[in-house]
Amino acid sequence: MPGAGSPERPGPDASRSGSPPAAPPRSDILVRPSGPLRGEVEIGGAKNSILKLLAATTLAEGHFTLRRVPRISDVDTMIELLESFGCRLRYGGDDVLHIDVPQQLSPHASYDLVSRMRASIAVLGPLLARCGEAMVALPGGDDFGSRPIDMHLAALERLGVDIDLSHGYVHARASTLKGEEVSLAWPSVGATENIMMVATAAEGRTVIDNAAREPEIADLAAFLNRMGAEVLGAGSPTITINGGGPLRSVDHTPVSDRIETAVYLAAVGIAGGEITLRGAQPGHLRMLCDKLGEMNLRTSTIRGGLWAMSPHRLRATEIVTLPYPGVATDYQPLLVAMLSLADGVGLVTENVFANRFRYVGELIRMGADIRVEGRCAIVRGKERLSGAPVRATDIRAGAALVIAGLGAEGETVVRDTRHIRRGHEDLVGKLRSLGADISWVPAG
Numbered sequence: 001m002p003g004a005g006s007p008e009r010p011g012p013d014a015s016r017s018g019s020p021p022a023a024p025p026r027s028d029i030l031v032r033p034s035g036p037l038r039g040e041v042e043i044g045g046a047k048n049s050i051l052k053l054l055a056a057t058t059l060a061e062g063h064f065t066l067r068r069v070p071r072i073s074d075v076d077t078m079i080e081l082l083e084s085f086g087c088r089l090r091y092g093g094d095d096v097l098h099i100d101v102p103q104q105l106s107p108h109a110s111y112d113l114v115s116r117m118r119a120s121i122a123v124l125g126p127l128l129a130r131c132g133e134a135m136v137a138l139p140g141g142d143d144f145g146s147r148p149i150d151m152h153l154a155a156l157e158r159l160g161v162d163i164d165l166s167h168g169y170v171h172a173r174a175s176t177l178k179g180e181e182v183s184l185a186w187p188s189v190g191a192t193e194n195i196m197m198v199a200t201a202a203e204g205r206t207v208i209d210n211a212a213r214e215p216e217i218a219d220l221a222a223f224l225n226r227m228g229a230e231v232l233g234a235g236s237p238t239i240t241i242n243g244g245g246p247l248r249s250v251d252h253t254p255v256s257d258r259i260e261t262a263v264y265l266a267a268v269g270i271a272g273g274e275i276t277l278r279g280a281q282p283g284h285l286r287m288l289c290d291k292l293g294e295m296n297l298r299t300s301t302i303r304g305g306l307w308a309m310s311p312h313r314l315r316a317t318e319i320v321t322l323p324y325p326g327v328a329t330d331y332q333p334l335l336v337a338m339l340s341l342a343d344g345v346g347l348v349t350e351n352v353f354a355n356r357f358r359y360v361g362e363l364i365r366m367g368a369d370i371r372v373e374g375r376c377a378i379v380r381g382k383e384r385l386s387g388a389p390v391r392a393t394d395i396r397a398g399a400a401l402v403i404a405g406l407g408a409e410g411e412t413v414v415r416d417t418r419h420i421r422r423g424h425e426d427l428v429g430k431l432r433s434l435g436a437d438i439s440w441v442p443a444g
């Protein structure tokens with residue numbers, strides 16, 4: 001069996017120094033009923049932070065160091081994107097990434113790279129700030145909806161950017177960027193980040209009203225401030241950026257990945273047992289831990305992480321996804337997988353993305369009793385699911401199917417694992433280290 005339990009691929013051209021052996025790119029994941037889980041796993045840096053921090057490095061010339069960088073293919077894509085602008089990147093250890101940003105950048109993000117990963121749109125703001133222009137492919141839709149970028153573009157226009165949409169690209173130009181008040185109709189994570197980054201180069205003060213409050217936003221603000229910017233209020237609904245000052249390169253360790261943490265919480269919820277999640281930041285997971293408590297999963301903050309135990313069968317509850325500090329939409333597939341095995345009827349309302357229940361059909365193939373009506377899913381819990389071949393439809397749904405397999409009779413084979421590799425570092429190895437019966441197998 002090739003690469004059983006091996007970690008995910010390292011970056012494309014970044015030096016392989018210290019890299020673990022690569023899993024074959026077209027492998028499936030085989031899961032058998034498992035539990036109780038025991039042991040501890042290390043939670044990595046937040047994907048949704050690191051991608052934006054990498055984009056933000058283009059704001060200044062010099063040598064940056066990012067630590068705790070997970071080996072996932074979305075990071076590989078962002079590395080390729082930065083290399084296409086003229087940056088040089090190399091790993092200096094398992095999870096340390098060095099970035100050299102040159103004086104001259106080529107501000108062009110190709111469709112090939114942007115279409116692989118929507119988060120590539122995060123380069124629009126920093127390229128504009130640094131080069132006065134940017135040409136970035138339109139990201140288009142993805143697995144959970146049309147995902148427009150109208151709020152990003154309207155905010156940039158307010159700051160003095162000329163936007164032209166043609167031939168599938170955003171052509172953005174600004175001779176002068178001017179600070180302004182920007183009010184977001186919805187606290188979009190990506191729009192808040194792009195505005196923060198472009199506003200560092202705008203003359204005067206920019207105020208973002210109804211800004212996103214996710215921990216990754218506060219992390220980006222901390223990074224920008226370390227670079228010499230003045231970003232105030234990140235983590236609250238009003239962020240103020242006093243722009244125009246010089247920026248410099250820095251060394252930074254990002255916040256830990258709360259979604260990766262949620263994956264292992266869901267795993268112990270379904271398989272039972274007791275685990276420790278080293279490096280998890282429980283302060284970012286309060287609402288989720290409250291919900292999991294209602295479902296019978298016990299969690300407790302410990303020095304340097306989070307402890308969790310699942311002594312009984314899970315109990316059904318009602319879940320509503322919301323922008324932070326609410327229950328994140330990225331947890332939703334994991335919670336639906338848990339409710340599929342809980343005692344009682346659960347109700348899940350998805351408020352952030354219009355079309356984020358596509359994967360439910362795969363859980364139903366595993367015997368789950370789920371009815372989707374618009375933005376709601378009604379989940380009738382079962383004692384056991386039934387192992388089946390299933391397809392990962394996106395990053396988080398893929399992880400949820402793997403976790404559901406822990407509570408399914410027989411074998412579950414998860415296909416299209418490229419989605420899982422995009423965002424979950426060494427999911428197979430980490431679950432195995434907790435005692436799960438899981439391995440890579442050749443693609444079927």
Ligand code: UD1
Pocket residue numbers: 047048049051119145146147148149150151152153186187188189190191212323328329330352353354
């Ligand atoms: C980020 C996260 C993603 C998470 C999401 C919500 C990254 C790489 N991705 O995505 O994992 O699920 O936040 O927490 O960090 N919208 C518009 N117009 C816009 C922008 C957004 O209508 O210009 C809509 C979206 O379609 C969606 C909602 O606003 O319905 C939230 O999107 P947003 O917060 O922007 O998510 P992303 O930044 O794309």
